[in-house]
Amino acid sequence: MRxxxxxxxxxxxxxxxxxxxxxxxxxxGRAYRDLGNKNCVRLIGQDGSRGRIIDRQGxxxxxxxxxxxxxILPQDQPQEEKIISSASRIxxxxxxxxxxxxxxxxxxxxxxxxxxxxISIKEAIALDELKxxxxxxxxxxxxxxxxxxxKLACHILGYVGEIDRWRLTKLEDYGYKTKDIVxxxxxxxxxxxxxxxxxxxxxxxxxxxxKFIRTLGFRPxxxxxxxxxxxxxxxxKIAEDYLxxxxxxxxxxxxxxxxxxxxxxxxxFSPSVFAEKNNSAISGLFNNSNSPLMxxxxxxxxxxxxxxxxxxxxxxxxNKKINLNTSFLCQGATLVGxxxxxxxxxxxxxxxLEAITHSCDVFFxxxxxxVGPQVLHDYALKFGFSRTTSxxxxxxxxxxxxxxxxxxxxxxxxxFDGDTANLSIGQxxxxxxxxxxxxxxxxxxNDGFLVRPYIVKTIDGRDIxxxxxxxxxxxxxxxxVEHIREGLEKVVNAPTGTASVLSGLAVNIAGKTGTAQAPxxxxxxxxxxxxPLKNPKFVIxxxxxxxxxxxxxxxxxxxxxxxxxxxxxx
Amino acid sequence: xxxxxxxxxxxxxxxxxxxxLSIYSSTYQKExxxxxxxxxxxxxxxxxxxxxxxxxxxxSYRRFWDWTYFLYxxxxxxxxxxxLLGTVRLGAQRWLRLGWFNFQPSELAKLAMAxxxxxxxxxKSSDDIDLSCSKFGIFSAVILxxxxxxLPLSLIIEQPDLGSGVLLLLxxxxxxxxxxxxxxxxxTLVAGIILPLPFMWHFLRDYQKDRLLVFLNPNIDPLxxxxxxxxxxxxxxxxxxxxxxxxxxxxxQLHFLPEAHTDFIFATFCExxxxxxxxxxxxxYFLLIRQGFLIAQRTQxxxxxxxxxxxxxxxxxxxxxxxxxxxxxxxxxxxxxxLMSYGxxxxxxxxxxxxxxxxxxxxxxxx
Numbered sequence: 001m002r003x004x005x006x007x008x009x010x011x012x013x014x015x016x017x018x019x020x021x022x023x024x025x026x027x028x029g030r031a032y033r034d035l036g037n038k039n040c041v042r043l044i045g046q047d048g049s050r051g052r053i054i055d056r057q058g059x060x061x062x063x064x065x066x067x068x069x070x071x072i073l074p075q076d077q078p079q080e081e082k083i084i085s086s087a088s089r090i091x092x093x094x095x096x097x098x099x100x101x102x103x104x105x106x107x108x109x110x111x112x113x114x115x116x117x118x119i120s121i122k123e124a125i126a127l128d129e130l131k132x133x134x135x136x137x138x139x140x141x142x143x144x145x146x147x148x149x150x151k152l153a154c155h156i157l158g159y160v161g162e163i164d165r166w167r168l169t170k171l172e173d174y175g176y177k178t179k180d181i182v183x184x185x186x187x188x189x190x191x192x193x194x195x196x197x198x199x200x201x202x203x204x205x206x207x208x209x210x211k212f213i214r215t216l217g218f219r220p221x222x223x224x225x226x227x228x229x230x231x232x233x234x235x236x237k238i239a240e241d242y243l244x245x246x247x248x249x250x251x252x253x254x255x256x257x258x259x260x261x262x263x264x265x266x267x268x269f270s271p272s273v274f275a276e277k278n279n280s281a282i283s284g285l286f287n288n289s290n291s292p293l294m295x296x297x298x299x300x301x302x303x304x305x306x307x308x309x310x311x312x313x314x315x316x317x318x319n320k321k322i323n324l325n326t327s328f329l330c331q332g333a334t335l336v337g338x339x340x341x342x343x344x345x346x347x348x349x350x351x352x353l354e355a356i357t358h359s360c361d362v363f364f365x366x367x368x369x370x371v372g373p374q375v376l377h378d379y380a381l382k383f384g385f386s387r388t389t390s391x392x393x394x395x396x397x398x399x400x401x402x403x404x405x406x407x408x409x410x411x412x413x414x415x416f417d418g419d420t421a422n423l424s425i426g427q428x429x430x431x432x433x434x435x436x437x438x439x440x441x442x443x444x445x446n447d448g449f450l451v452r453p454y455i456v457k458t459i460d461g462r463d464i465x466x467x468x469x470x471x472x473x474x475x476x477x478x479x480x481v482e483h484i485r486e487g488l489e490k491v492v493n494a495p496t497g498t499a500s501v502l503s504g505l506a507v508n509i510a511g512k513t514g515t516a517q518a519p520x521x522x523x524x525x526x527x528x529x530x531x532p533l534k535n536p537k538f539v540i541x542x543x544x545x546x547x548x549x550x551x552x553x554x555x556x557x558x559x560x561x562x563x564x565x566x567x568x569x570x
Numbered sequence: 571x572x573x574x575x576x577x578x579x580x581x582x583x584x585x586x587x588x589x590x591l592s593i594y595s596s597t598y599q600k601e602x603x604x605x606x607x608x609x610x611x612x613x614x615x616x617x618x619x620x621x622x623x624x625x626x627x628x629x630s631y632r633r634f635w636d637w638t639y640f641l642y643x644x645x646x647x648x649x650x651x652x653x654l655l656g657t658v659r660l661g662a663q664r665w666l667r668l669g670w671f672n673f674q675p676s677e678l679a680k681l682a683m684a685x686x687x688x689x690x691x692x693x694k695s696s697d698d699i700d701l702s703c704s705k706f707g708i709f710s711a712v713i714l715x716x717x718x719x720x721l722p723l724s725l726i727i728e729q730p731d732l733g734s735g736v737l738l739l740l741x742x743x744x745x746x747x748x749x750x751x752x753x754x755x756x757x758t759l760v761a762g763i764i765l766p767l768p769f770m771w772h773f774l775r776d777y778q779k780d781r782l783l784v785f786l787n788p789n790i791d792p793l794x795x796x797x798x799x800x801x802x803x804x805x806x807x808x809x810x811x812x813x814x815x816x817x818x819x820x821x822x823q824l825h826f827l828p829e830a831h832t833d834f835i836f837a838t839f840c841e842x843x844x845x846x847x848x849x850x851x852x853x854x855y856f857l858l859i860r861q862g863f864l865i866a867q868r869t870q871x872x873x874x875x876x877x878x879x880x881x882x883x884x885x886x887x888x889x890x891x892x893x894x895x896x897x898x899x900x901x902x903x904x905x906x907x908x909l910m911s912y913g914x915x916x917x918x919x920x921x922x923x924x925x926x927x928x929x930x931x932x933x934x935x936x937x
Contacts, residue, residue, distance in 0.1 A: 003866075021848045032808045035807070036805070039820065040821075
């Protein structure tokens with residue numbers, strides 16, 4: 001009896017052991033295998049280089065430059081002293097500094113210790129030669145973002161930096177890891193997935209002391225894909241040069257396709273401070289009240305002022321509220337309701353063409369009142385206002401067009417005729433981005449098509465223009481477009497036109513000025529136009545934030561176009 | 571007739587050869603001459619062991635009846651000698667240096683105790699089939715044999731070698747149980763041992779306390795006392811179903827696993843041979859133990875019967891504690907895996923014990 005109990009106990013014990021073995025090896029085997037690999041497999045990563053960003057001619061705007069890091073593998077202890085003493089001679093750093101760096105960066109004997117970052121190529125070669133005697137030296141090439149044109153097109157490019165927590169939580173599933181370098185703002189952010197490189201590296205086996213045993217494998221790093229922009233470096237440079245010292249934005253676009261030739265925003269920043277992790281410069285950029293990091297062409301919404309009168313004119317002509325012969329008397333002001341609405345000058349009897357030429361406010365007050373606020377609102381939306389242009393770069397704002405219904409729902413207020421008058425001259429609550437204005441201007445250059453602006457031409461050598469181009473026919477009458485275009489031509493070419501300063505150039509220009517009051521402070525200056533007059537190749541929108549008037553914008557436009565002529569770009 | 575002799579021999583040889591393979595695998599990466607010859611020495615021990623096995627199996631086990639007291643006193647003497655002349659290794663004084671051979675007297679003490687207890691409980695009925703110790707009073711049934719066990723036991727625990735001590739105690743209790751001593755005496759004894767245990771805590775060495783705490787939760791000290799358990803579990807677990815293959819285990823090859831060729835040889839083996847290998851090894855041990863129990867049950871002579879049980883239990887307790895400790899199911903103690911672990915003393919004693927088993931089955935027919 002007792003014998004049987006003991007026999008069963010022993011058998012049960014064996015079953016227990018078998019079950020324990022099964023549990024450990026088969027049920028939890030995978031987890032333990034991972035732990036085992038973690039024990040003995042180490043990885044030294046090597047980054048590929050991030051894709052380049054080039055302009056339409058192939059000029060490199062952002063590339064990756066190799067910088068060299070100097071590290072040592074501390075497992076062979078006696079070498080460390082020798083390495084530091086000879087490295088201090090090559091790097092011109094004191095032995096004490098290097099020893100401190102060694103102490104601070106030491107993690108474990110199997111992991112390389114960083115002694116100096118971004119050393120020059122000469123120093124790197126000199127150190128690499130020491131490797132024959134001191135094999136613990138590691139000189140690792142490390143790609144760093146490099147900008148040959150410094151600040152050029154900074155807002156379009158954006159900058160690169162270490163991934164932040166918010167992005168990481170969103171992008172973890174796509175293979176992003178902590179400490180990854182990702183793009184912020186501009187093309188770098190939008191096309192990060194294409195630009196980003198894939199890390200390669202060497203994996204090797206170590207023993208319990210972390211001593212190297214053998215190499216397990218090497219995976220070459222993959223470089224990111226190059227992105228070609230529709231941007232023209234030369235035009236971009238001209239635009240930025242003449243904008244410098246002011247606040248504002250210049251957009252130059254192909255009126256038929258929406259390709260962006262230049263998109264400048266001032267003030268700008270130098271993206272290399274982010275790549276070099278220059279912390280004081282970076283916090284300076286974030287704290288600057290002029291917001292140099294903002295791309296004013298798409299992220300800034302401003303009252304468009306008189307430029308908006310083109311929408312009013314189109315709405316009135318389309319709805320047959322006025323024709324070319326309709327004229328209103330401008331006596332410097334007009335009474336809307338019980339309030340005086342002023343014109344910027346006294347123009348006398350004005351028809352549509354004259355009103356556009358002189359930018360007569362009274363004419364447009366009256367026209368706007370004839371058309372009515374809802375129709376004005378609808379036409380503004382038709383011309384692409386109050387919604388984003390679906391441009392590729394991030395942080396585009398939609399701008400705003402008020403309407404009676406909106407006023408009622410959101411402000412619990414009624415809409416008055418005075419509001420219609422304000423809307424008619426692009427004042428009040430109207431807000432538009434320079435890119436929206438450029439797009440609206442393009443409608444009159446390309447006979448009635450609303451284009452979608454885009455900036456990326458090819459990815460990794462593959463042309464994606466076909467996917468980018470989207471034209472929307474606005475179904476405007478041919479006469480409407482032609483009349484307004486005639487008006488735009490006169491703005492420049494008539495001696496009394498508001499942009500007559502542009503008339504002396506070798507190329508015929510058409511366009512509209514705008515001076516948007518934005519109290520308190522100086523007015524915003526606008527000029528939106530296209531050139532050459534016949535078969536326009538460029539739409540230009542110059543916006544000067546607090547730039548006093550449209551006249552100043554015209555002067556800047558003239559300088560830009562003159563320089564483009566000088567360089568033979570038109 | 572001589573069937574069991576060959577069965578035991580073949581199983582033991584199979585286990586030994588698996589052991590030699592694992593010892594070779596766990597040491598061949600180590601540098602230095604002494605490491606390269608470890609497996610050769612183990613083969614030497616095994617050859618000596620086989621010699622002992624064939625001698626003992628051809629020598630009537632009845633002689634041990636006569637030698638009992640001599641063996642017991644010799645075991646005590648060696649244990650005392652360890653105190654005076656013992657070599658300190660791995661923080662414990664367990665070995666005696668006999669020329670070029672490091673002898674571990676606690677191994678001898680285990681076998682001596684099994685023989686001693688077998689004789690003690692069968693003395694009154696050497697030619698009687700029935701064990702009459704159920705008529706024993708509590709003094710002669712429990713207290714006296716406990717005193718005789720406690721002598722070597724306390725010496726072993728002082729070495730310190732808690733594992734072998736616990737093994738002796740378990741052997742004593744299970745043999746008491748098999749001799750039909752009244753159950754209530756046994757329960758009294760067990761209670762008498764277990765109840766003061768919380769007070770005994772203070773007498774444990776620091777490392778022993780650590781090991782017990784670590785057994786309860788290995789992660790409290792992952793780089794210190796818990797390291798071995800964690801590494802052993804990783805080694806076994808990472809083997810998976812089929813193992814990593816001979817000489818391909820990273821845990822043992824790259825020395826993450828300490829004592830990979832002695833106490834943790836099971837982990838080394840399982841890492842490279844996987845669950846299938848481990849199951850085969852366990853099955854071999856099971857067959858060996860089963861053979862022992864069968865022999866014990868077949869034997870009519872009470873001394874032989876008890877001795878066979880004692881030896882079989884001694885082996886099975888060692889196997890169970892060692893493998894459970896490898897699997898992280900028991901605290902880490904210094905008990906080798908019989909026939910697998912590297913070590914002369916263990917191999918010799920195990921082969922002698924198996925030889926006695928074989929002889930018991932052989933001489934059974936003589937009566």
